[in-house]
Amino acid sequence: MEELNKSQQTSKPKNSFGQQDLLENSLIVADGSRKEPAGGNGGNGGNTRDVPVHDEYYRSKPLNLTENAIKVLEKRYLKKDEDGFLLETPNEMFLRVARNIVSAEKNYGTPDHEIKELEKEFFDMMSDLDFLPNSPTLMNAGKELQQLAACFVLPVGDSMEKIFEALKETALIQKSGGGVGYSFSNIRPKNDVVLSTKGVSSGPISFMTVFNAATDTIKQGGTRRGANMGILRVDHPDIMEFISAKEDNSKLNNFNISVGVTESFMRAVENGEDYDVLNPRTKEVVARYNARDVFKKIIFHAWKNGDPGIVFLDRLNRDNPTPNVGVIESTNPCISEDMFISTSSGFIKAGQLHNRIEQGEDIRIIYDKRALEYKVSGKIEEPNLDVFESGEVNSWKRGKKDVFKLNTYSGYELEATDDHKVLTTDGYRALKDLKKGDEILIQPLGCFKENEKLAPENYYNRFIDKVDRIEFAGQKEVYDFNEPVSNSFIANGIVVRNCG
Numbered sequence: 001m002e003e004l005n006k007s008q009q010t011s012k013p014k015n016s017f018g019q020q021d022l023l024e025n026s027l028i029v030a031d032g033s034r035k036e037p038a039g040g041n042g043g044n045g046g047n048t049r050d051v052p053v054h055d056e057y058y059r060s061k062p063l064n065l066t067e068n069a070i071k072v073l074e075k076r077y078l079k080k081d082e083d084g085f086l087l088e089t090p091n092e093m094f095l096r097v098a099r100n101i102v103s104a105e106k107n108y109g110t111p112d113h114e115i116k117e118l119e120k121e122f123f124d125m126m127s128d129l130d131f132l133p134n135s136p137t138l139m140n141a142g143k144e145l146q147q148l149a150a151c152f153v154l155p156v157g158d159s160m161e162k163i164f165e166a167l168k169e170t171a172l173i174q175k176s177g178g179g180v181g182y183s184f185s186n187i188r189p190k191n192d193v194v195l196s197t198k199g200v201s202s203g204p205i206s207f208m209t210v211f212n213a214a215t216d217t218i219k220q221g222g223t224r225r226g227a228n229m230g231i232l233r234v235d236h237p238d239i240m241e242f243i244s245a246k247e248d249n250s251k252l253n254n255f256n257i258s259v260g261v262t263e264s265f266m267r268a269v270e271n272g273e274d275y276d277v278l279n280p281r282t283k284e285v286v287a288r289y290n291a292r293d294v295f296k297k298i299i300f301h302a303w304k305n306g307d308p309g310i311v312f313l314d315r316l317n318r319d320n321p322t323p324n325v326g327v328i329e330s331t332n333p334c335i336s337e338d339m340f341i342s343t344s345s346g347f348i349k350a351g352q353l354h355n356r357i358e359q360g361e362d363i364r365i366i367y368d369k370r371a372l373e374y375k376v377s378g379k380i381e382e383p384n385l386d387v388f389e390s391g392e393v394n395s396w397k398r399g400k401k402d403v404f405k406l407n408t409y410s411g412y413e414l415e416a417t418d419d420h421k422v423l424t425t426d427g428y429r430a431l432k433d434l435k436k437g438d439e440i441l442i443q444p445l446g447c448f449k450e451n452e453k454l455a456p457e458n459y460y461n462r463f464i465d466k467v468d469r470i471e472f473a474g475q476k477e478v479y480d481f482n483e484p485v486s487n488s489f490i491a492n493g494i495v496v497r498n499c500g
Contacts, residue, residue, distance in 0.1 A: 058092075076139065093138065098119050209251075211230075212251075212253070237287060239259065338350070367495075371495055423488065
């Protein structure tokens with residue numbers, strides 16, 4: 001019977017424990033640390049580890065954890081050694097996280113006694129299950145990796161180098177417990193030309209299967225199952241294949257997918273109209289689809305197996321809380337370096353303005369009162385012509401990007417990325433969504449050239465011009481500006497939205 005009891009006591013798996021096991025088996029040693037077997041109560045051949053003695057409160061506070069919760073903690077969250085033996089209890093995990101997170105207060109001069117109070121407050125919130133941070137924080141806080149974010153968005157470019165760079169970054173993120181979202185809208189469509197090899201492209205869906213397979217491999221050895229979100233714009237030529245990509249439930253099962261829809265598309269759905277489909281490589285119209293047919297296909301597949309969802313791109317970015325960082329689609333709208341920005345010191349080229357702001361010069365951007373009224377009311381009704389100086393302005397250099405030139409009937413020109421938004425009489429629209437004849441706002445008291453296509457009242461009373469054409473202008477250095485009052489500025493005399 002004695003041998004049976006010994007067998008029962010030592011047969012417990014190396015990654016299993018009761019909540020008080022580590023405390024009961026700990027040895028307090030002379031230097032103030034605890035010595036205990038690396039496996040908690042099972043040990044690993046008698047090896048010991050040093051564990052700092054925490055406040056008795058932290059070590060002994062009872063936790064209301066279910067058996068399943070403990071199993072999940074053992075498998076995924078609690079710190080282990082290289083042999084897989086547990087190195088901490090749930091109490092110690094909560095303390096590790098609390099102590100690590102509140103240590104950021106040191107950067108702001110918070111006194112040590114206040115930091116200890118915050119540490120206890122955060123520990124209590126977690127241990128009482130009133131609040132829990134995301135999984136990567138529980139897994140990684142206070143460890144060497146220190147990767148605390150759960151959600152990432154990676155840009156996927158239209159080249160092998162850019163696609164597989166995104167795949168490499170995906171592997172590193174998912175290895176540490178993060179999930180990743182992508183817009184595959186920049187990848188050229190299936191069967192499009194590949195100039196470097198004289199071959200044809202396999203399209204975005206084929207590359208999604210590569211990302212899916214990589215996630216399958218990563219999740220076998222990572223801390224938790226990898227997750228991907230894939231988005232394709234509704235005006236991409238491969239949109240119909242994308243919508244039905246998960247019709248077979250065995251395909252792309254590491255992805256949720258969503259169609260990125262625009263307000264112009266939704267208006268076309270409402271009116272039963274066709275809409276333009278664009279090759280992302282050339283920006284040229286390659287087809288026209290019936291919006292209602294596409295929308296019905298989205299609805300059918302969403303009903304059938306839950307995918308695809310819908311992302312309202314324009315609405316999403318209208319309330320973007322960090323427009324200075326970029327558009328929530330993994331691309332940045334920017335202004336070309338040669339554009340003249342209206343400022344309190346006169347017209348200054350975008351590149352020069354950025355440099356002067358970086359050097360600490362106090363320069364205020366000029367914004368149009370109509371842009372402020374639109375921000376407040378969402379309407380542009382009666383002409384109310386005036387300009388104001390902004391508050392503090394931020395700027396960023398974004399490197400070289402494809403830019404497009406907007407030409408108006410009266411001779412105004414604007415160079416920007418195709419997703420930069422211009423203020424029209426119907427609200428903000430991206431360059432790529434503007435059509436010939438659309439009315440755009442011009443800086444009050446600007447100069448117009450006479451043009452028979454413009455009614456005199458446009459430029460005498462309203463300061464509104466019309467779009468003539470938009471053409472590719474090559475690759476140029478681009479810059480972001482963020483005006484905080486109206487979320488707008490004036491570039492080459494044309495009222496535009498903040499970059500992002």
